Amino acid sequence: MTVEDKEWVKELKVFIPEKQIMTGYADLVSYSFDGSFGEYMPEAIVQVKTKGEVVHVMKVANRFLVPVTPRGQGTCLSGGPLPVKGGIVLDMSQWPETIDIIPDDLIAIVSPSALAADINKAAEAHGLMYPPDPSSAHVGTIGGNLAENSGGPRGLKYGVTKDYVIGLEFVTPEGEVIKTGGRTIKNVTGYDLTKLIIGSEGTLGVITKATLKLVPKPKAVRTLMAVFDDVENAGRAISKTLTSGILPSKMEFMDQACCIAVENYQPSGLPTDAAAVLIIELDGHPAALAEEASDIEHIMKELGAKKIIVPQNEEEANRIWHARKQVSPATAQIKPTKVSEDATVPRSQIAPMIERLQQIKEKYQVELVVFGHIGDGNLHPNILCDKRNNEEMGRVEEAVAELFETAIDLGGTLSGEHGIGTMKAPFMERELGAAGLDMMKRIKESWDPNNIMNPNKIFPEKGQKLVLRNE
Amino acid sequence: MSDLQTLQKQLNYDKTFDCVQCGYCLPACPTYETMERETHSPRGRINLVKMVAEGKATLSDLEEPIEKCLGCMACTTVCPTNVEYGTILEGAKETIENNRVKTKRQKKIEDFLFGTFFPSSTWMNRLGKATWLYQATGLQKAAQTLKLTTIAPLHLDKFEKILPPQPSPGERKSRKRHVYPDQPPVAKAIFFTGCIMDSAFFHINEQTIELLRRSGVEVIIPEEQTCCGALHAHSGKVATSKELAMKNIEACERENVDYIVNNAGGCGARLVEYDHLFAEGSDWHTRALAFTEKVRDISEVLVEIDGLHFTKPVTKTVTYQPSCHMTNVQKVTTPPRRLMEKIPGLRVQGMTNPDFCCGSAGIYNIVNYEDSMVILDRKMEDVTETAPDAIVTTNPGCLLQMKLGIERERKQKRMKAVHLVELMMEAKPQPKR
Incomplete structure (x- = not known):
């Protein structure tokens, strides 16, 4: 049976315009990757442009138990948009961009497809600023930034994406629309679901609108x-x-x-x-x-x-x-494959961390360079290697594993701004402890009882190890 | 070598690893913008080439995304890791082309079109006034039999309408092959005429020669020069393209000149990359390098020599649509703007997103008419915002496309499309010295 004949595809077509559903092989291949590692083939790509379309997709997917992986422009460095379990890639990038700046409230209300750079530009016209500045701000969607809780160099003074979100409109895995937060800076009404959703890597649902806080633009x-x-x-x-x-x-x-x-x-x-x-x-x-x-x-x-x-x-x-x-670009000349990490340590541990990274570099004989946002302890150790060399990739896997463990040992964290995705999942328990990870898992299960929302991210499968090799 | 290894070589598999899939090319790509899918983005295409080279996808999966690429190279300008997209694209086109099953008749038409027609100045001149029509008809047949399009009509009537009146065959024939300035020459140049420029826009070529002459340049127009080979390379006929390059190099070596000047952004982009066609260290590579060092767009030479002053004010508002190949391959961006600044009375109104391709892209607007028109309409929105009296271009394809855009918007009475050379001539340039 071809995908087109499947009942859930027919159901999707009841409400979603046909040209927004892709099942051709070349298209599937084109949505099988992101800026990180691995290729996973989806069964269909659905481009959504309205909240109603998202609701429809989620209801159908939840009924037929089809995995759904939301995707912005696929610039993610941790595998967030990879359809690990197949199913639907929910392409949010073609949603018409809307950015409403409300200067008197110092807020912006934006569509999930808005680019962070565009939001900042629109804010600047009013003497305001949207501070989070991931290096992909001119490409990646705000939806992706919210899902991954992106950072950037300005994090030192201004914090990261989550520090600028005060309200969300959100579609749950069961296809319900909820609103979190509001448009006031102070808001302690109930659980802070806004903060829970930010950084949940698309595992809890789909963000369809965001209210962002702006600050005065420095002179x-x-x-x-x-x-x-x-x-x-x-x-x-x-x-x-x-x-x-x-x-x-x-x-x-x-x-x-x-x-x-x-x-x-x-x-x-x-x-x-x-x-x-x-x-x-x-x-x-x-x-x-x-x-x-x-x-x-x-x-x-x-x-x-x-x-x-x-x-x-x-x-x-x-x-x-x-x-x-x-x-x-310069480090890309060293070797073709780049394994870009973002392990982050307390500021007092920066020098020891860099020292340990040098040891890792020698121990595993890998091409390791370090740069990053040192003021907030967010380093970017990058290993340059060649994906086609299996022996080398084996050493890289070991080096990356030790790098993660070192960051945790020094009181730091696996990820400062890229997210967990699949690659870092095996190390979650080490950082959070069994009970901590289990609590997160219980939250996930209550939000997404059928486990259709971006499955196999954040939480490791039993015995899962870091894999950078294809075979 | 195994079949897969051969395929990997043809597809420049190694070069696809330069792409780190960061996606920075997406906002720069016109077809990603208009076709709204990753499959028609640079990153998507590179990934597909890689998948085909790994045996995970077939050449037929690759065909449409590659055919729909404009080849504008805007992605290469924004790429942070300097992926050689042009090489990957040409390799993919050549591989697809070589693996296409063709009938005898198709082959015959193609041989004529690319082997005889484009390179032949005899043909171009003989066809005279009807050049474009014949050319178009030839293309129509070829495109249909090659199934370059989905058997869609080619809308050639739309292109015919916008062509300028052609000079008489006598005028073409009486062109001088060696032109001297009034004063002792300050430089010596070969003028590279280009096929489309010389057939459809003969008068602009004559004006270009005159601009050089008034600047104090001695100009030679070698008869042995031929097509630059860009259209061939874009259609996957790399071998022919290479032969043409060799002929042009030979033709230009006979004269000891300072510059090899052209006025077509697309041709210039091909000419400056002739060295890429030959193995490093080979004799031809050295000869190609000697050639490419002298290649200049007309605007570069005029700025470098600085031998003109404009005597007549042109009280118009114009907007400048840069040629993609001039910007992204030749990397010539400021000279045309400099020249326009020197024209008294001229108001140059910058448009939003000038580096977005106009959709002409060689013969893309003929073989992919519908897609090209979507891109053109997008471009015309930005053009119209500037409310210009004229759109200034530096490439024949762009010039035709902008004329077509004006027609589509029904703005013929208010707006014109001109080549930068025409605009300069309107300002009555005189020698400074």
């Missing part, structure tokens, strides 16, 4: 770069800065391997002989920024920075951020 930004000979001093400089009454908007870190890769790829004026490069951005009132920048310069010097670069104009500042942006 100016300033950038600084500091170069250190050892990571420990850089770590101390970060702590000292943060305890001196200054809260930068971004504090980015690049290790030596990153700097070398960038300079080999496209010379950008980064030092290749230093252990750590910090790029700091301040935002606020121009008068305050001038003083803060000079304070930071002193702190960095005092704690042993061997070089401090203070750009004199916007163009010079842009050059520094451009160099930071080159990390991704």
Whole structure:
């Protein structure tokens, strides 16, 4: 029996326009992947453009027990949109984008398909800002950001996606529409389901509308770069800065391997002989920024920075951020496959974490580079490897496993901003404990009794191990 | 080599690994925007090529997504890992083409079209006024028999209507092959005429030569030059495309010039990449490099030489529709804007999303007419917002497409599509020296 003949597909077609349902092989292949690992074939892709369509899909899927995996633009780095159990990929990306800014309430009401960058741009027109800035903000949908609780460099000062959501409209796995939160900043009415849904990786239902909090847009930004000979001093400089009454908007870190890769790829004026490069951005009132920048310069010097670069104009500042942006393409030149992690540790443990990462790199003989949002302890250890080399991928699996365990040992977490998906699921119990994980599972079961909503994410199957190899 | 290994080689399987599937190409891709599915996005296409190379999908799964790609290369400009999409696309087209089962008749038409027709200046000149019509008819037959489209009519009447009047065969014949400026030359250039430019827009080519001449450039128009090969490569005929490249390189080597100038964004994009056709270290590779170093768009040369001043104000509002191949392959973005800034009285109104392809894309608008019109209509929304008197282009395909767009919007009385060269001539350029 072809998919087209299946009863649930016929039922879908009762309400969903035919051209929004795809079952052709080339289409199925095209929705079998995301920005992370693995290919899983769905049986159908359904593009939804209204709340009513979502309700219909969920009711049909729940009746026929067909798995449903919501998907935005598929930029996810943890496998959220992968249809691990087949069934329906629910493509939310073609939903008409709506962004209503209500300046007097400092909020935005948006469709799930709105892009974070578009929301921020719309807010800026009113002197406001939507702070979360994942690097994919100009591509990924807000729905995906909400489901994964995305972060970004500005997390240090402004927090992550969940800190800006005050209300949701949501379709449950059984096809009921619920509203959570509202449009006030303060709201303690009942359980905070908004926060539960944010970061639930599409396992509890489908977000169809969001009310987001906005903040006043800072008047100016300033950038600084500091170069250190050892990571420990850089770590101390970060702590000292943060305890001196200054809260930068971004504090980015690049290790030596990153700097070398960038300079080999496209010379950008980064030092290749230093252990750590910090790029700091301040935002606020121009008068305050001038003083803060000079304070930071002193702190960095005092704690042993061997070089401090203070750009004199916007163009010079842009050059520094451009160099930071080159990390991704530059490291991709080392080897074709990138395993990008986001293990996060308490700030005091940054230097020990980086030290342990170096040990892992040597122990498993893997190409490991480290960069990331160091101000909030959110590192991005990236392992460059070749998916086609099974022996190497075996070593990478071991290295990644040890990396996760190290982060947990140091009091940190598996994921700072990418999400759990399938890859990190086997390590959940280690971080949360059996009872903690079981409580989450019970929540999942009560929301989604038939386990049709993005199954096999977050929770490991019995005996599940980290797998990066295809065979 | 096993069949799969051979296929992997043909499909540039290794290059597909450069794609990390981040999706940054999605917002840049016109067909993802209009066709609304990942299957018609750069990332989707690259993934499909990879799947075919791994034996997980077939060439027929790949056919439509590849055929519907405009080849505008906007994805390559935004790609953070520099995936060689052009190479992957051409490899896929060639593989599909080589594996297509063809009847004798189909082959005959194709041989004529791509082997004789496009490269032949004799044909182009002989056809004279009826060039486009013949060309179109030839294409119609080919497209139908090749099943490039789903047997849809080709709407060729729409294209005929927008063609400018053609010069008499006498005018074509009397073209000088060597042109000197009034003063001692400041540079020497070969002018690359291009097939479509020289047949449908002969007068723009004449104006281009005149602009060079007034700038103080000695211009040579070698008779031995032939088609750039872009349309062949886009149709999967890479071998022919390579032969054409060799002929052009040879033709240009005979003269010792500073520049090889063209005025068609698409041709220029092909010419600057001739070195990619030959193995590194080979004799032809070296010769190709010597060639590509001299290739310039007309706007680049005019800015570099800076030998003109415009004497007549053009009191118009124009909007500029950059050629995708000029932006994304030649990487020429500022010179046309610089030149327009120099025209007195001219108001250049930037449009939203200028880098969104107009849907012309070689012969895409003929073989994929419906899809192309959806893209064109989207483009015209952005154009109309600027309320221009004229849309300025730098490529014959774009020029025709914009003329068609104006027709579709029924704005012929208010709006014109012009080549940048025409606009400059309207401002009566004179030598500075």
